[in-house]
Amino acid sequence: MEIAQRKIKHIVVSGGSVWGFSSFGILFQSITTGFLHMDDIQTMHCTSAGSIICVMLSLKIDHNLLKEYIIQRPWETVCKKNRCSVLEIFDNR
16 A cells, blocks of 8 residues: 655744754755655745745755855854854855
């Protein structure tokens, strides 16, 4: 007996810096393994870092390119001494 695979139509992605990175990793693996198909997604509910991730995924940018960008970004120059603001991120790119 074959088990029918359910389509995922709605995703929720939380924010919170490190949790955002974790969420991206989970979504990346889900897409890579075929568990999640972005074409099936009808709604995305997200906050903070999750919003950035969902925007990148909804733009249909190559997932491997996104992974490289997120991992290879020089985060130590973006956020210094445990204080980080949106303005510093854009100033230090």
